[in-house]
Every structure is written in C-alpha cells, then in structure tokens.
C-alpha cells in the first residue's frame with residue numbers, strides 16, 4: 001500500500017489496496033492513520049459491490065441510514081444513491097443534484113456524520129467534480145482575535161431549509177414530507193470544533209447553517225454565509241476530478257465539500273455510505 005500526499009495536506013491517494021478484499025488490522029490501521037493525516041483519501045481503480053463498500057465502511061464504525069429513504073438501495077439501506085438515472089415511471093433513482101453547495105454531511109444532526117465514502121460507478125467525461133476544503137487550514141489562517149471571537153459562537157444547522165432552497169433552484173428534487181421535516185429539526189453546534197481524534201481545531205459551518213445563536217435572523221444568516229465562503233476559499237481546497245472506480249472518503253469533522261454540475265446528457269451514478277459521528281465540541 002502506498003499513500004501519496006498532496007502538497008496542500010488535503011487528499012491522499014492510496015494505491016496498492018483492494019477495498020473488496022479482506023483487510024488485516026495492520027492494513028486497516030495504516031488507512032486509518034492516512035485518513036486522519038489527509039482528511040480526504042482517494043482510492044482509485046476499485047471494483048466493489050455494495051456489500052463490500054458497506055463492509056469496508058463498517059471497519060471505521062456504525063453506518064448512518066439517510067433520511068431521504070426513497071434514494072437508498074432497496075436491499076442495502078446503508079447505501080445512498082447519487083444519480084441522474086430515472087426509474088421506468090420517471091422517478092429519480094438517486095439524488096440528482098447532491099451537494100452543490102459547500103457543506104459537511106449531516107451537520108444538521110445532533111450527532112453529525114464522521115465521514116462519508118463515495119464510490120463512482122459511472123461519471124461524465126468532464127465536470128461533475130467534487131471540491132474539498134480543509135477546515136484545519138481555514139481555522140489556522142485566522143487571526144488570534146477572530147479565532148477567539150468565533151470560539152464563543154454556535155451556528156444553527158437545518159436540513160429542511162437547505163433542501164427546499166435546492167428544490168426551488170433546479171426543480172429536480174421532491175418536496176420533503178412532513179415526517180422527514182419532523183425528523184430533522186434545527187440543531188446548533190460550536191462554530192469552532194475540536195477534532196475528537198486529532199485534537200486539532202477546525203471551523204464547522206457550511207450550507208446547512210441558517211444562522212447564529214443569539215443573533216438576529218438576517219445578521220446570523222449573513223454571518224454564516226460569509227464564514228462559509230471564507231472557509232471554502234481557494235487556498236484551502238483540493239479539486240477531485242472523478243474516474244469511474246474511484247472511492248473517495250472524507251472526514252466531515254475537518255473538511256467541507258461541494259459538487260459541481262455537469263452536462264445531464266451524461267450519466268453520473270455513485271453510491272455513498274455514511275459513518276455516524278459524535279456531537280461536536
């Protein structure tokens with residue numbers, strides 16, 4: 001196994017490993033360390049079934065089942081489908097326009113996701129890329145005064161607000177049901193969080209944020225938007241251009257990500273597993 005680090009410290013490329021094969025504890029420990037060191041790992045040229053994808057994910061912890069149940073694989077609800085395929089009746093097979101805003105997965109839960117593992121089955125010849133931004137680097141680049149100011153604040157995160165914004169935009173998303181909305185009430189998390197495994201500080205905001213605890217609605221919304229823009233800006237980024245067979249794993253506790261659009265005449269079909277995480281502190 002070989003891990004090639006990017007100059008930015010975000011996104012390690014791991015070659016010489018078959019994620020579909022049984023993996024001993026030493027090999028897993030090496031991957032786990034690389035994950036903590038690089039925040040994003042790229043495993044090219046993988047050929048894995050949903051069962052193997054789930055089994056590899058399970059090495060890291062418990063899996064999440066996504067709230068949008070119509071986009072889960074029927075036999076494997078741990079797998080969320082991102083796709084522009086349609087069923088014979090015209091219904092979407094997966095989320096077609098997933099994540100086209102900077103965010104950290106499931107930040108709207110009391111216990112947001114630790115990590116996500118996205119496996120590309122088919123990708124368009126160009127675009128449909130995913131960008132990542134290091135929230136360690138974004139935090140480190142702040143002035144001491146700004147670090148101090150942000151450390152006292154908590155942001156409000158809400159899934160339904162974002163979902164309905166996206167529904168309005170592209171018109172490809174179904175409205176959330178009352179039951180789905182009830183399952184994801186607004187929560188708040190510290191804007192500066194400490195990574196529970198590395199002990200390093202990171203910024204924790206993004207596209208599910210609707211405001212700041214204690215601020216007027218509009219002021220809070222503008223504050224989190226501006227901070228998310230800063231935290232996802234160019235110097236902190238890694239751009240991933242997909243090939244079919246790539247499995248990309250990212251740490252939601254210290255990296256944000258954002259998908260780009262693509263020409264819908266091409267198929268983009270991916271499976272995602274998601275790891276449960278702990279309440280941010």
Ligand code: OGA
Nearest residue numbers: 098099105129130259272
């Ligand atoms: C996700 C996501 C981005 C993409 O799976 O969490 O945001 O590029 N996807 O599809």
Ligand code: MN
Nearest residue numbers: 099104105257
């Ligand atoms: Mn996402």
